[in-house]
Amino acid sequence: MSQQQLGRRPLRSDHPAPPEPGGPGETARFVGWLGSLGCAAAGYGVFQFLFGVLPQSLGGEAARYLISGVSGIGTGVAAWLAAALVRARAAAGPDRPGIPAPRSAERVSPGPLPDVFASAYTTLVEKLSVVDDPARGRLTGWSHSLSETGPVRPTSVGTAYGLHVVLDLGVPDGRLHPGDLVDTLWRLRLPDGGWSARSQGAEARPEVTALVLGALGRAGVSRERLAQEVDRCTAAFTHELDRAGRQSTHVVTTVLRGLLRAAPDAAVLSQLREALAEGSIGDARRDHLRCWGYRLDPPRGLPSSLHTAQAVVALDRAARVLGEDEAARAAREDAVRWLLTCPDGPHHQCRDLRNLHEEVRRPRTDDPSRHEVLNVRHFTASWVVRALMTPGAREVAAQDGLQEAWRERLDGAATAVWAGQSGGIWSWGVPDGGELRQPIWMTYQGLSALRAHAVWMYQPED
Numbered sequence: 001m002s003q004q005q006l007g008r009r010p011l012r013s014d015h016p017a018p019p020e021p022g023g024p025g026e027t028a029r030f031v032g033w034l035g036s037l038g039c040a041a042a043g044y045g046v047f048q049f050l051f052g053v054l055p056q057s058l059g060g061e062a063a064r065y066l067i068s069g070v071s072g073i074g075t076g077v078a079a080w081l082a083a084a085l086v087r088a089r090a091a092a093g094p095d096r097p098g099i100p101a102p103r104s105a106e107r108v109s110p111g112p113l114p115d116v117f118a119s120a121y122t123t124l125v126e127k128l129s130v131v132d133d134p135a136r137g138r139l140t141g142w143s144h145s146l147s148e149t150g151p152v153r154p155t156s157v158g159t160a161y162g163l164h165v166v167l168d169l170g171v172p173d174g175r176l177h178p179g180d181l182v183d184t185l186w187r188l189r190l191p192d193g194g195w196s197a198r199s200q201g202a203e204a205r206p207e208v209t210a211l212v213l214g215a216l217g218r219a220g221v222s223r224e225r226l227a228q229e230v231d232r233c234t235a236a237f238t239h240e241l242d243r244a245g246r247q248s249t250h251v252v253t254t255v256l257r258g259l260l261r262a263a264p265d266a267a268v269l270s271q272l273r274e275a276l277a278e279g280s281i282g283d284a285r286r287d288h289l290r291c292w293g294y295r296l297d298p299p300r301g302l303p304s305s306l307h308t309a310q311a312v313v314a315l316d317r318a319a320r321v322l323g324e325d326e327a328a329r330a331a332r333e334d335a336v337r338w339l340l341t342c343p344d345g346p347h348h349q350c351r352d353l354r355n356l357h358e359e360v361r362r363p364r365t366d367d368p369s370r371h372e373v374l375n376v377r378h379f380t381a382s383w384v385v386r387a388l389m390t391p392g393a394r395e396v397a398a399q400d401g402l403q404e405a406w407r408e409r410l411d412g413a414a415t416a417v418w419a420g421q422s423g424g425i426w427s428w429g430v431p432d433g434g435e436l437r438q439p440i441w442m443t444y445q446g447l448s449a450l451r452a453h454a455v456w457m458y459q460p461e462d
Helices: 024-036 039-053 060-092 113-127 156-169 177-185 206-220 224-235 245-246 249-262 268-278 305-322 326-340 380-388 391-399 405-417 438-458
Strands: 129-133 137-139 280-285 287-289 356-363 370-377
Touching: 024 224, 039 280, 113 129, 113 156, 113 438, 137 156, 137 177, 137 224, 156 206, 156 438, 206 224, 206 249, 224 249, 245 249, 245 356, 249 268, 249 305, 249 356, 268 305, 268 326, 268 370, 287 305, 287 326, 305 326, 326 356, 326 391, 380 405, 380 438, 391 405, 405 438
Parallel strands: none
Antiparallel strands: 129 137, 280 287, 356 370
16 A cells, blocks of 8 residues: 555645746746856857957956956856756745745545445445344344355444444444344343353354444443443453453453443452453563563463554553553553564564464363353454554554554554455455455454554645
């Protein structure tokens, strides 16, 4: 993705507006024509002219040579200074102070990002599913993937991410109504409370419940209405009842982010933040900086840019809501430095941006000898963009003098995010070369990352 596409510099027109009469454009061309003769040539011309017209009686031939020579040299120097002055003024802008240079039509035309947002909205409208369920009533939303065909039943995960997308894009018309999506998420709630992914059956899981609660809270559902579900979610999310979940970096960061939106005063938030900070590891390959693997308890696994970025985002949001102790701050700031020391390149294709796939395995409560397996795919580049865009990451880069490394890594990750979309929709390639899937969560993460990056990139004209 080019710097112009990202908005780093204003677009330049291939057909610039004609210069104003008598303005810097005409003056520059006139002096340029004179300068094409050469300063030395102009001086020699003056010398020849004066030597020819000065009278023979003017102190003899030596005096004529002296006067003509001095005048020629002076003319050449003056011509050079005048040309330099005009070039400098032309580069600086209009002759008249306080009047901005005229903009061409292309410079104020929209970039490609609005088209991407519009295309994504159109696709969401086309893929919206409305189903009349005999037990739950009318369901309006999306399934896990936008590429599913045939009769599609809305799911909790798909509809929650779809609601996030709608809130990010705004509501330009009534075809996608946030109220319908909110009602559907409540109707998809399990009989005993909470929500689960389609592959998890009828038992509520904290990461999905927190995802839904976060979307509902962002959509404006009152905290009083969310309170009971928040309590159920936090009561079940303990080492005793959900050891696999409490050991997973992905699950803990997902629950932390969701509850920060739905219940920012929940007591469990400080506990989850502490567990997350304590679960970091040192990486000897990157100056022993702290980062994260896929687990918070030993064995924590290898350092992972994906899980490190997820932890940075969660800890930064928690710091804004709860404040931050020294241990959490040190771990978060070290993790930012770790992301900035990626030794690979180029940074839009480096190993730190590779998408990952992991499994969250839990014993089934109805048969502990068997396991429930949740397959989780991660859009790594989007997480790196979101981590580097946090206020805390920008502060670390400024304090350490790492602005150039920060900008390079951020632009590289944003370029990788952009490259993954077609018509505003992101696809996950199946390793065996099969059909490209279009998970709605990937489109949400791609749009969210590009939107945040575009907001940061905006710089008003002087």
